[in-house]
Amino acid sequence: MSTPILEMKNITKEFPGVKALNNVSFRVARGEIHCLVGENGAGKSTLMKVLSGVYPHGTYSGDILLGGDVQRYRGIRDSEHAGVAIIYQELALIPELTVYENIFLGNEIRNGPLVNWNETIKRAGEMLDKVRLKVNPAAKIKDLGVGKQQLVEIAKALSRDIKLLILDEPTAALNEDDSANLLDLLRGLRDQGVTCILISHKLKEVIEISDSVTVLRDGQTICTLDAHKGEVSESALIKHMVGREIDNIYPRREHKEPGEVVLEVRGWNAYDPGLGRTILRDVNLNVRRGEIVGVAGLMGSGRTELAMSIFGNPLGYQIKGELLMKGKPQSFRQPQDAISAGVAYVTEDRKGNGLILIQDVKENITLANLYAIAQRGVIDSNAEIKIANEYKVSLNIKTPSVEQRVSNLSGGNQQKVCLSKWLFVKPDLLILDEPTRGIDVGAKFEIYTLMNTLVDQGMSIIMISSELPEVLGMSDRVYIVSSGRITGELPIAEATPEKVMRLATN
Amino acid sequence: MFFQNLQKVLRQNIREYGMYIALFVIMLIFAITTKGTFVSARNLSNLLNQTGYIAVLAVGMTLVIVVRHIDLSVGFLAGFIGAIAAIALKSLGWPVFLVIPMVLVLGAIAGLITALPVAQLGIPSFVASLAGWLIFRGLLQLATAGTGTIIIADTAFTAIGDGFIPDIPIKILPNMHFLTLLVGVVAIVLFVMSEISRRQKQEAYSFEVLPKDIFVLKLVFISALVGAITWVLSSYNGISWTVVIMLAVTGIYHFITTQTVLGRHIYAVGGNPDAAELSGISVKRIIYVVFGSMGMLSALSGILFAARLKSATTTAGTLFELDAIAAAYVGGVSAAGGVGRVTGSIIGALVMTSLTSGMNLMNVDISYQYIVRGAVLASAVIFDVATRRASK
Numbered sequence: 001m002s003t004p005i006l007e008m009k010n011i012t013k014e015f016p017g018v019k020a021l022n023n024v025s026f027r028v029a030r031g032e033i034h035c036l037v038g039e040n041g042a043g044k045s046t047l048m049k050v051l052s053g054v055y056p057h058g059t060y061s062g063d064i065l066l067g068g069d070v071q072r073y074r075g076i077r078d079s080e081h082a083g084v085a086i087i088y089q090e091l092a093l094i095p096e097l098t099v100y101e102n103i104f105l106g107n108e109i110r111n112g113p114l115v116n117w118n119e120t121i122k123r124a125g126e127m128l129d130k131v132r133l134k135v136n137p138a139a140k141i142k143d144l145g146v147g148k149q150q151l152v153e154i155a156k157a158l159s160r161d162i163k164l165l166i167l168d169e170p171t172a173a174l175n176e177d178d179s180a181n182l183l184d185l186l187r188g189l190r191d192q193g194v195t196c197i198l199i200s201h202k203l204k205e206v207i208e209i210s211d212s213v214t215v216l217r218d219g220q221t222i223c224t225l226d227a228h229k230g231e232v233s234e235s236a237l238i239k240h241m242v243g244r245e246i247d248n249i250y251p252r253r254e255h256k257e258p259g260e261v262v263l264e265v266r267g268w269n270a271y272d273p274g275l276g277r278t279i280l281r282d283v284n285l286n287v288r289r290g291e292i293v294g295v296a297g298l299m300g301s302g303r304t305e306l307a308m309s310i311f312g313n314p315l316g317y318q319i320k321g322e323l324l325m326k327g328k329p330q331s332f333r334q335p336q337d338a339i340s341a342g343v344a345y346v347t348e349d350r351k352g353n354g355l356i357l358i359q360d361v362k363e364n365i366t367l368a369n370l371y372a373i374a375q376r377g378v379i380d381s382n383a384e385i386k387i388a389n390e391y392k393v394s395l396n397i398k399t400p401s402v403e404q405r406v407s408n409l410s411g412g413n414q415q416k417v418c419l420s421k422w423l424f425v426k427p428d429l430l431i432l433d434e435p436t437r438g439i440d441v442g443a444k445f446e447i448y449t450l451m452n453t454l455v456d457q458g459m460s461i462i463m464i465s466s467e468l469p470e471v472l473g474m475s476d477r478v479y480i481v482s483s484g485r486i487t488g489e490l491p492i493a494e495a496t497p498e499k500v501m502r503l504a505t506n
Numbered sequence: 507m508f509f510q511n512l513q514k515v516l517r518q519n520i521r522e523y524g525m526y527i528a529l530f531v532i533m534l535i536f537a538i539t540t541k542g543t544f545v546s547a548r549n550l551s552n553l554l555n556q557t558g559y560i561a562v563l564a565v566g567m568t569l570v571i572v573v574r575h576i577d578l579s580v581g582f583l584a585g586f587i588g589a590i591a592a593i594a595l596k597s598l599g600w601p602v603f604l605v606i607p608m609v610l611v612l613g614a615i616a617g618l619i620t621a622l623p624v625a626q627l628g629i630p631s632f633v634a635s636l637a638g639w640l641i642f643r644g645l646l647q648l649a650t651a652g653t654g655t656i657i658i659a660d661t662a663f664t665a666i667g668d669g670f671i672p673d674i675p676i677k678i679l680p681n682m683h684f685l686t687l688l689v690g691v692v693a694i695v696l697f698v699m700s701e702i703s704r705r706q707k708q709e710a711y712s713f714e715v716l717p718k719d720i721f722v723l724k725l726v727f728i729s730a731l732v733g734a735i736t737w738v739l740s741s742y743n744g745i746s747w748t749v750v751i752m753l754a755v756t757g758i759y760h761f762i763t764t765q766t767v768l769g770r771h772i773y774a775v776g777g778n779p780d781a782a783e784l785s786g787i788s789v790k791r792i793i794y795v796v797f798g799s800m801g802m803l804s805a806l807s808g809i810l811f812a813a814r815l816k817s818a819t820t821t822a823g824t825l826f827e828l829d830a831i832a833a834a835y836v837g838g839v840s841a842a843g844g845v846g847r848v849t850g851s852i853i854g855a856l857v858m859t860s861l862t863s864g865m866n867l868m869n870v871d872i873s874y875q876y877i878v879r880g881a882v883l884a885s886a887v888i889f890d891v892a893t894r895r896a897s898k
Contacts, residue, residue, distance in 0.1 A: 311784070314784060339786040353781045353783075354784075356777035356782070357778070358844050359777055363774075367781075368786050370770055378765050379770065400714075403713050421785070
């Protein structure tokens, strides 16, 4: 066997408190399509960031060999120079510039200090032919569909002298025709000798296109499968992806018969005018009193959009459908309406839209329900401190005092502050979006225990999570979301990891 | 031990105390270079009156910057409102007690109009208020087109800009304004009492408090400062109405920002608008409130300026917005949002007017004055960013 084009040896990358990659090894042979699969958080993106120099040499341990030579990237420019091109899920094109300007952006064809536009337009045309895209090179990017934009990105990558093309979930935002078209193109490029690494959650597509597949789980390489030896099948992939046993980190709780329906949505559709596409289609879902309903789905499947659209729709989607709270039709026009009706939403991105990092613990806890501790608009600071201290004790928030800035707390304690904030509004329904992302096992256990206590007291919980073990370990009932649709609803007794994964990658 | 404590507290709170120290140093330098003229009763009294119309703008601008916006239109809005007030008093002959509330409401409405495209369409406030800058400048010129400068004869109105509070007829100390002294003493007593009760409360909740000796030093220092200022003022004409208004605005806004739900919502929107919206706060509403208050304070600034000049002129309000923005930044407001106190901005305004007044006394050429003020603004912001980074 000849030298592999890429070899990553014993890569370990640590973040404070977490080992994102643990001794990962990864080989890609020349001229193949190599797929990289794994659950969210398995380490795929981190591995690609190491490869592309986002995490420069010295911030990880292990070696990267490209064509047999050891690489030491100081930044993205170095890896690009060496011939590694990455195309991310969020496209990096400039909407207001033309196709040809984008293709040669940062790599302009020059005549001294000037850009040689004639040559640029000519070469751009050649690149577009290569990716089989028929558009006017002078069209603006914003006037193209997502599928075509993706092809422009690939043309841009090909315009440089690349050794390795990496695509991070290229089909996540594409419809079926565009996806098929893209996969076809990748096969064509492979036949011309381009090596390609493809990260994908869509197992069907992985099986269809790959020459080999590497599975990552919990920051480790599980195995590399060879498609030409018939090793790649859906069941094999799922087995390796979810392989871990569900350990006893989930506190047991009796699955009681739940009470009346608290929230119901029917025929729920949402269109995002910003993205220009429908993000939720015909969603029907209900939650009953005293139950934990899991919503499983991969990143980008529409889970968070579902929560946002229910919680007063702050992102301005165009929504069609019915929402009933305790049997009464409701239309929440802003988060405040949802809060008043008894809904609380702990967001996925606690630093981005959950907490006010520059404020202290007590100010964050009382923020959503300030009028409860105010008289005629004046805050009773004694009451505020008392309430914050109560939550500090009952949720075991580790902080020197409630006057500590939340930016100084650890992830788990920040999450407890978020939870306190929403418990203080005394909701009937608590929506938790990735409630344990990026927090340590101890704090996870505390949060799970708290969830059990809350449902025992009669609260209802929707738990959105991409961690399958967590969904299966905590829920009474599971909905599976994929591409903006509910692709399945399973009682917990029937929900096996394989079944859920199959529906989620549907 | 004491000096170690002092050093530690100063280092930890350098950002908060920095501007007080800067103000003190600036005043000291001018006191020396002008051989005492700068700290004379007459000049200090004048300085405070000059600060008034910028200070009220700086208070409003603090909140605007806290919610991550800017309002460039406030200067000419102040000028325009001043002209409206002059016309109402002179040509229409309306009484003062009617004119003042009317123009304050008018200012608030103007602020809401500036906020409209910002809140509804997400237009950058820089652009929306730049449009306002042009429009209000045009309106000011229209309002003063007929007569040019409009002289205001109404003494009740002009007293706001150059009058002093009356004295009570008790003469214990000769040649001293007794009521001013009394106000000073009451202020000191209230300040000391509130600080002690606050400290007791914080101790009860086992929050971090200043070491006792430093706490006493702080009380003594601030009491001495307030005492000194009132002493100097009362040896001249006492407290002016401008200072009364400035203190009242500062007090009200300080209370709103630190004690009320509205204040908390404003700072939450500044700290993280997405989190605030998802916590049930209407970001739009907060933008309207903040710009509305800015408009009202612009009107107040216009009243103070017109009263001080006893007239409305075609150029009234020129560059006020930049002085107000500079004052807010010198006072520790952060452009990243969510951080800044109204009391800081008042100090910032005092720093900026002290520079002008001191350099005028020194007969420094106006060109150099601009350069010095620019350098002070830049150093203040650099200092702020540097200390913020160090404290992370």
